[in-house]
Amino acid sequence: MCDHDRCEPASHPLSRRLLLAAGAAAAAATGLRPGSFVGPAAAQGTDPPRPNAIGPDAALRRLLDGNARYAANTTQNKDLSAGRAARAEAQYPVAGLVSCADSRVAPELAFDQGPGELFVVRLAGNFVDDNGLASLEYGVAVLGLPLIVVLGHSNCGAVAATIKVIQEKKELPGHLPQLVAALKPGVEAALARKPNDPLDEAIAENVRHNVRRLEQAGPIVAKAVADGKVKIVGGVYDIATGKVTML
Numbered sequence: 001m002c003d004h005d006r007c008e009p010a011s012h013p014l015s016r017r018l019l020l021a022a023g024a025a026a027a028a029a030t031g032l033r034p035g036s037f038v039g040p041a042a043a044q045g046t047d048p049p050r051p052n053a054i055g056p057d058a059a060l061r062r063l064l065d066g067n068a069r070y071a072a073n074t075t076q077n078k079d080l081s082a083g084r085a086a087r088a089e090a091q092y093p094v095a096g097l098v099s100c101a102d103s104r105v106a107p108e109l110a111f112d113q114g115p116g117e118l119f120v121v122r123l124a125g126n127f128v129d130d131n132g133l134a135s136l137e138y139g140v141a142v143l144g145l146p147l148i149v150v151l152g153h154s155n156c157g158a159v160a161a162t163i164k165v166i167q168e169k170k171e172l173p174g175h176l177p178q179l180v181a182a183l184k185p186g187v188e189a190a191l192a193r194k195p196n197d198p199l200d201e202a203i204a205e206n207v208r209h210n211v212r213r214l215e216q217a218g219p220i221v222a223k224a225v226a227d228g229k230v231k232i233v234g235g236v237y238d239i240a241t242g243k244v245t246m247l
């Protein structure tokens with residue numbers, strides 16, 4: 001299999017444009033149903049496997065190895081211009097990410113991945129709404145994502161604000177109440193346990209809540225999970241250490 005980090009166009013003689021077109025056609029023909037992945041159709045022939053044609057566990061290992069390098073400040077010295085021409089033709093992300101918008105959380109850096117390797121949906125509070133879900137459905141059905149990581153982080157302001165709204169019955173301005181409403185299920189479940197550290201517990205429970213939401217998000221993601229093609233996992237990024245702890 002191609003080493004993803006060094007994958008060059010010459011190692012993939014199949015036109016990436018054709019591959020992408022095939023995926024788009026399959027997606028259109030099937031209405032983006034699971035099974036319309038680009039990969040399996042190409043893999044049935046003599047073409048080399050896609051760079052992201054790895055299983056969920058291998059994808060998670062790649063990310064956690066990258067995070068270990070990041071935390072140890074031993075990131076791979078990537079030439080970010082390498083592979084630009086290939087990326088212009090198609091993308092082969094190895095994982096989807098549901099991340100917070102927090103400026104201190106940078107998924108590609110935290111997992112030591114380059115451009116084209118992570119398919120990231122970011123909203124303050126790292127939750128899944130319908131638009132984020134639609135993006136991930138595209139990632140699963142068309143791009144063949146083997147893994148989706150819901151990534152919370154320490155000191156999350158969105159979760160802290162939701163705790164404050166619940167405990168002090170505050171009303172926030174603008175559209176913030178909608179965001180708080182999205183975070184409430186996980187945060188309320190955490191607070192009900194009266195934890196020693198309400199913020200940390202709420203951050204973790206919000207991640208678990210969104211992992212479950214994705215696992216049950218029919219018809220596309222839930223089917224891919226049931227078929228073993230995609231795994232949904234949750235983790236928390238510690239801003240102080242740079243380490244991701246899986247839940």
Ligand SMILES: [Zn+2]
Nearest residue numbers: 100102156157
């Ligand atoms: Zn946050």
